[in-house]
Amino acid sequence: MTSQKLSFPRQHARTQRFTLGAPRAFTVSPDGTRVVFLRSDSGTDRTNRLRVLDTRTGEERVAADPEALLGGSAEKLSPQERARRERVRDGSAGIVGYAVDDAVELAAFALSGKVYVAELSAGTARALPVPGPVIDPRPSPDGRLVAYVTRGALRVVGAQGDGDRAVAEPEDPNTSYGLAEFVAAEEMSRYRGFWWSPESDRLLVARVDDSAVQRWWIADPAHPGSRPAEVGYPAAGTANAEVRLFVTDLDGGRTEVVWDRDRFPYLARVHWSAHGAPLLLVQARDQRSQLHLAVDTESGATRTVHADEDEIWLDLFAGVPAWAPDGRLVRIADEGGARVLSVGDRLLTGPRLHVVSVLDIGDSDILVSATAGGKAPDPETGQTHVYRVNELGVERVSEGVGVHSAVRAGGVTVLVSASPEHPGSVVRVVRDGRRIATVANLAQEPVLTARVRLTEGGARRIPCAVLLPTNYVESDGPLPVLMDPYGGPHGRRVVAAHNPHLTSQWFADQGFAVVVADGRGTPGRSPGWEKAIRDDFVLTLDDQVDALHALAERFPLDLSKVAMRGWSYGGYLSALAVLRRPDVFHAAVVGAPVADWRLYDTHYTERYLGDPAARPEVYADNALVTDEGLSRPAGTVRPMMIVHGLADDNVVVAHALRLSSALLSAGRPHEVLPLSGVTHMTPQEQVAENLLLLQVDFLRRSLGLPRA
Known part of the structure; x- marks a missing residue:
């Protein structure tokens, strides 16, 4: 196979982190006869096609093929569509999203700035003659009309292309x-x-x-x-x-x-x-x-x-709020130190489950995604399961160690399951507890295997993942350590799945013991765990230190050579590590960091740090560049590589430039790697590949390790 000839960095980049060829965006028809989804034709093909699986026969067919619809022409994206894809972090092509009517008979999607509809039973697809460029077309529930946005106006057109008009301009x-x-x-x-x-x-x-x-x-x-x-x-x-x-x-x-x-x-x-x-x-x-x-x-x-x-903050959750069929309000709430499912005035789950999202609301039950609540025992670390919940109790639907999600309608459930033992995910179509079909996953098999040990570290039982070199034996002795966290709000990295740990395994195979730790502030454990960081992001660094020292008692970690790498919040955390704790960390790769929280957006930043005008000292305490951090003695100055995409409109490059300027003024050594044309994502194949290689080279130089 060609993929076997590729290095991992090239394969990882070419497959967009092994997401190409994997099915996604599932919808089940209300009669349970059809499963609609998106998937490209291979693990290196970026072009998603709209597909339909017949649950009665198990046969799959293409409902809309972008290459056929465009007649071989290249896809053209408007600036608005590029911005929309950046918000959802989607680097694929073709049909990247769709919407359906209530019967799941008609699908609508945008392609190259035009509105297309596909009759899912008939297998036909066509463009509608409407002005563009188009954003977010959606059929009416009865399938007669399609609403869409173009140039800031909401318009409606008949599903046959008739009667196009603006309803709001x-x-x-x-x-x-x-x-x-x-x-x-x-x-x-x-x-x-x-x-x-x-x-x-x-x-x-x-x-x-x-x-x-x-x-x-x-x-x-x-x-x-x-x-x-x-x-x-x-x-x-x-x-x-x-x-x-x-x-x-x-x-x-x-x-x-x-x-x-x-x-x-x-x-x-x-x-x-x-x-x-x-x-x-x-x-x-x-x-x-x-x-x-x-x-x-x-x-x-x-x-x-x-x-x-809530005296700290209120979180938002997928799938709620919503009405149950009997008219009661369905919501997820933080009650009694637990995150629970509430229907009307009743709490249907307790502290044993930490509810993450509502997947489906049925006549007799509710399908939810949840993790083990409270202080989860070690065997539950990193797992997410699907549960049926009603007033009679809670039943787990998903089976086996892993990360599971689901979509349900018409008595049919599509279960998507990933495990630590196998790459990718398995998609099973289930009716009455019995598998009736499997949706093929065409993603490439990685050229390496992630050998992840999921565990906990420190007095707070911080969820951790540890990865050692593939051929490591005890006689090799202690290894230089690479902390590889996200480590902040919304980002759970310690998961019971294979593919999320592949890059960490690759770094391990370069001669490191890699540690991923999900400290306070990360999701999936308890409301108190997430909300502990209010006003104090430095707590997330404290937990990285605690996890590192606790794991050193059980794993071959050389604490005289410790580095950290990260992107976005992980980049902030990496810079914080060498600036605030140079006694522990000796080098850092700092990717797209938020250097000054006054330059990050309102909804995120004010949730955690409040109003900067009212609480300037909180923002100063959490900034990367402080007088205390820059006044360290020369012997504790640690090298860092700052990496940032110049086209980033989420964490703008001003963060990296201001950080570099302050470091330069203080006489602190650092490197800056600007990525031309790169946003907060790095989907470009050559950029993504070389970025991994350059990080390893920097880490080896900075820690005094021999070149490979």
């Missing part, structure tokens, strides 16, 4: 209808801005006005003739976009939805189903209070269904 260049604002897409996981009524006769439409949002310019210094891109970036303490919501008729008539937007400016979730009135979740800017609101679609008035308060 922007008043000026700073307003848009039907799109999610930056912080909603980047931080709230709300990627859409319009929602169909169950009767297909109206829509809820978000209006975004970002005229008050400060403007930044993202330049490409490698191409000085190119004009910088202007972006509205709501940095901590500055103005957010104004978001309003309208009940909008198909003829353009509209009624504004009214709530206290001054107190609750964040529109975090919208749910509209046949089981009740439209349901909103709105948050205060400090995210310590939120309201679940039911909307009167005739008057636009709202009533409070439930209110939440």
